[in-house]
Amino acid sequence: MRAIAPPPPPARTSQGALIINLVAQLAFGLLAMTICIPSMQEWGALFGTSQAAVQLTFSAYVVAYGVVQLLYGPLSDRLGRKKILLFGLVLGGLGSALAALAPDIGTLSAARALQGAGCAAGAVVVRAMVQDLFVGPERTRVMAYIGMAMGVCPPLATILGGQLHVRLGWQANFVVMALMAALLFAAAWRGLPDQPARIAAGQAPQAHWLREMGRAYARLAREPGFLLYVAVISFTTATFYAFLAGAPIVLGSYGVGPAGIGYYIMAVPLSYIVGNYLTTHLVQRIGERSVMRLGQGTALCGIALTIVLALAGVHTPLALALPLMLLGIGHGLLVPPTLIGTVGLLPALAGSAAAVAGLMQQLMGAVGGFAVGLVPHQGALNLGWVMFGLSASAALAMAGLQRGQARRT
Numbered sequence: 001m002r003a004i005a006p007p008p009p010p011a012r013t014s015q016g017a018l019i020i021n022l023v024a025q026l027a028f029g030l031l032a033m034t035i036c037i038p039s040m041q042e043w044g045a046l047f048g049t050s051q052a053a054v055q056l057t058f059s060a061y062v063v064a065y066g067v068v069q070l071l072y073g074p075l076s077d078r079l080g081r082k083k084i085l086l087f088g089l090v091l092g093g094l095g096s097a098l099a100a101l102a103p104d105i106g107t108l109s110a111a112r113a114l115q116g117a118g119c120a121a122g123a124v125v126v127r128a129m130v131q132d133l134f135v136g137p138e139r140t141r142v143m144a145y146i147g148m149a150m151g152v153c154p155p156l157a158t159i160l161g162g163q164l165h166v167r168l169g170w171q172a173n174f175v176v177m178a179l180m181a182a183l184l185f186a187a188a189w190r191g192l193p194d195q196p197a198r199i200a201a202g203q204a205p206q207a208h209w210l211r212e213m214g215r216a217y218a219r220l221a222r223e224p225g226f227l228l229y230v231a232v233i234s235f236t237t238a239t240f241y242a243f244l245a246g247a248p249i250v251l252g253s254y255g256v257g258p259a260g261i262g263y264y265i266m267a268v269p270l271s272y273i274v275g276n277y278l279t280t281h282l283v284q285r286i287g288e289r290s291v292m293r294l295g296q297g298t299a300l301c302g303i304a305l306t307i308v309l310a311l312a313g314v315h316t317p318l319a320l321a322l323p324l325m326l327l328g329i330g331h332g333l334l335v336p337p338t339l340i341g342t343v344g345l346l347p348a349l350a351g352s353a354a355a356v357a358g359l360m361q362q363l364m365g366a367v368g369g370f371a372v373g374l375v376p377h378q379g380a381l382n383l384g385w386v387m388f389g390l391s392a393s394a395a396l397a398m399a400g401l402q403r404g405q406a407r408r409t
Contacts, residue, residue: 018133021191023149025085026126028184029119030153032092032177033061034244036099037265038162038258039170041248046170047105051249055373058245059366060109064116065123066362072124073355074213081125081132082194086185088121093181100174115177123358133193151273154244155266162258220346220353228401229341230360232292235394236334237361238368239299239387243268243324245369246383253378254317267321268328275332288337289402295333296395302326303388310381320380327387334394341401 036057043054076084095115102108164172220226248261256264275295283291305323342357368390375382 017191021187022126022129025122025184025188027149027153028092028180029065029122030150031157031180032096032115032119033065034154034157035161035177036170036173037158037244037248038261039165039173041252041258042170043105049105052373053105055245055370057105057109057112058369060113061116062241062362062366062369064113065120066359068117068120069124069358070355072121076125076128080194081129082188082192085121085125085188085192088118089181089185089188090118092118093178093185094118096174096178096181100171100178129192151269151276154269155262158265159262162260162262165258217356220356223346225401225404226342226345226353228397228404229338229345230357231397232394232401233335233338233342233357234360234364235390235397236331236338238364239390239394240331241365242368242372242383242387242390243327246372246377246386247320249372249377250320250380250383251317254315256317264317264321267325271325271328272332275329276336278329279333279336282333283337288340289405291333292337292398295330296398297330298333299327299330300388300391300395302330303384303391306380307384307388310379310384315379
């Protein structure tokens, strides 16, 4: 097969539009995940079902969003980034439209799973396109924009979703996502380059890519350090997803309706951005291991303070939001070095490692979100215990990881 020349660097005049396009494509999945969270506190009554069944709508999205990433990665190498992204946008838009028309909770869960499977394309393809299209410091700068979007989107989505719910009904959130999928499809069709990554690099696609992928995953499974890194990031993600799923219920018990939920939830993602900023300075001074320990300790302190306030009878929205700002800061310190560890332990398998870590994050996130629905939430106490158990599991995995690292050094 004749090799195709790699795409030239984007022209300065079009670079801004390209960056905005890429950030928007990735943000689509985060918006779809969280925009309907304010509505979830009322779905039980609207559909005549249990809170556990309502939480399954969140878990269905998260599981599909994680599992399908394992397929999109190698397929985008073989078939081209843009084709996979466009397919995902069609799937995400269709899932959003079906969710808006759902007559019962089972149909809504299925539609959310379809929506998540479509949105997963952006999560994989955008990172690969940044690698393809930018070099050196510019690549780092674009990834920083993506990181900021990942921190800002969840709180903004919950605020927007609450306002749409109050003014137009819960279905409006899914209608907005379907329209956004159509707009992003047009933006990707016209504004993103169309070139298969391996062909662009002068390499023909491998004949047995599924076999190669299986061998890579088997090699990672035999590496104890990798498994512990994945356990740390997975339980940490599950802690945050438990917060996202449980906070609307707790806030509802405090009298906060859909329109106001986002303002309290945003405290954790915004403090996560602060934690990321601190990491860039502290990692050079005290090292990755110490930053991880500091982050884990800070997160546990925030959850513990929430539990103490609940036991003391302080039942107010701020008694939930303010202590958990420590959770956000802690995760901002913990997550970056942990992600670096997952892909850096075996550099030759960095892509496969990232896929496994991404999948396990979403699977454990789904477990965290579902676990919230198994206990009542008249106050923050039960949510605090669920989060503490998940975060403590991450701490145990990190302790095992760092003991192994200390023995090797």
